[in-house]
Amino acid sequence: MxxxxxxxxxxxxxxxxxxxxxxxxxxxxxxxxxxxxxxxxAVDPDLEVIAQRLAGVKRKLLVLSGKGGVGKSTMTAQLGFALAARGLRVGLLDVDICGPSLPQMLGLRGQSVHRAASGWSPVYVNHPDDAAAADVELGVMSVGFMTPSDDAALIWRGPRKNGLIRQFLTDVDWGELDYLLVDTPPGTSDEHISLVQLLGATLGPHDGAIVVSTPQEVALLDVRKELSFCAKTQLRVLGVVENMSGLAVPLRSLTLRDADGADATGPALALLAERCPELLELSAHVDVFPAARGGAEAMAASFGVPFLGRVPIEPALTRACEAGRRSLPGSPDVVRPIADRILASTEMEREAEEAAASMMDGSL
Structure with missing residues (x-):
């Protein structure tokens, strides 16, 4: 039965x-x-295989969100770039089966997966023309590498999706990694349950979920359900990120229009340069999504989980993702503070545990 x-x-x-x-x-x-x-x-025989496959992975982070369109894949890709830029070995696993975005965001569209004797080999980011992503060790696995074309739709039911996730976990040869980031679909679906069940025995004290939200209530409502899912499945939440937290644009970069909609940027900036040049050093800030009840920070506090920070809407980051790059020259690295906090948190805990273990060994 x-x-x-x-x-x-x-x-x-x-x-x-x-x-x-x-x-x-x-x-x-x-x-x-x-x-x-x-x-x-009954004991699932694949659990032992998965444990062996991931034995060389130090930390596993699941990037979650109850809501679609909040920038979860963008956060996964940019966190991967940011961690790899520090000399860490990073893998990205895309289990958003019906909407894989990582190949595009990492400049890997058109690549394919190769099977070696040791299993499926990840596709590695290699952009020698991009100084921000040169010489990084960043491997990627996605169903997007397996479809016949970019426009091919995967019309799969839950069991088939779960089967591919299981195959990713049992067959991909990641080798030695410092971080494995898993980009998940929105919601709390079959894919999430399968991931937690299959990874459960491999998750250590430094592993867990990064939950992404935007500030408005329509997103927070679903993200609260995601946090409840984590609590029910005993998946540790490493922190919450508020993405798209306002739009800040230098005044010089704005397009200004008159009452009829005609472009008046040139004359307006020239007038400012003549009459009040210091204004050209200012930025315009707009709360595109007004924060509901304190936004993601207040929500994180109510669930007793860390708040990792806010990431604004950054046009340069959007263009970088479209181009499959980490960042564009001269643009701010808005994801770096989040990566720094994740890195500091996991490294501090690891060092504390190693120190405690050393003290125990010394007392024996």
């Missing part, structure tokens, strides 16, 4: 849970009898 996870109730406690088949949320589920009999608690 097998468990069909695709038929599970919405509030499923998980077939491997001690309460599987017995909890009140199991009532009416077609899997109730199988779960109660312990079918879901």
């Amino acid at each position: 097998a468990v069909d996870e695709s038929a599970a109730n919405e509030s499923c406690v998980g077939p491997s849970s001690e309460g599987a088949g017995k909890a009140s949320s199991c009532e009416g589920c077609p899997n109730q009898q199988a779960c109660a009999a312990g079918a879901g608690r």
Whole structure:
């Protein structure tokens, strides 16, 4: 008697849970009898394979968001660039099966995956013409490398998506990595449940989720559900990032129009340069998405999880992602402070544990 996870109730406690088949949320589920009999608690042979595959990965970060369009893939790609630029070995796993974005954002469109004797080989970023991304060790795996064309739609149900995620985890040869970042689809779907179940035994004290939101309530509403999902599945939240937190543009970069919509930029800037040149050093700031009830920072505080900071809407970053680059010359590195906080947090904890272990060894 097998468990069909695709038929599970919405509030499923998980077939491997001690309460599987017995909890009140199991009532009416077609899997109730199988779960109660312990079918879901059988040892999955792939778990040992996954543990062996990821044995050389020091830290695993899942980039999550309950809402689509908040910049989760942008954050994954730019965090990958930022960490790799520090000399760290970084891998990016794209499990947004039906909407893979990382090949575009990393300048890898048109690349394909090769299978070696040791498994699937990641595609590595190699942009010798981009000083910000030169000489980085950044490997990527995505279903976007496997489709016949960029426009091909993957119309897959949950079990097939889960099967590919399982294959990514069992077959990709990452080798030794300092960080593996996993870009996930929005929501709390089959893919998220499969990831947590398959990675569960490999997740250590320095691993967990980076949750991305935008400031407005329509996004926070879904992101709160994502944080609840993390709590229920015992997935540690390393921090929350508020993306698209306002738009700041230098006055010199603005396009100014008159009442009829005609471009008046040239004359207006010339007049400012003549009459009040110091104004040209200012920036215009707009709250595109007004923060609801304190925004992501207040939400993080209410859930008792760290707040990693805000990332503004940066036009240069948008152009960099379109071009598959880390950043453009002269543009601000708006993601770097977030990467610094993640790095500081995980490294400080690791050093504290190593110091504690050393003290214990010395006392024996």
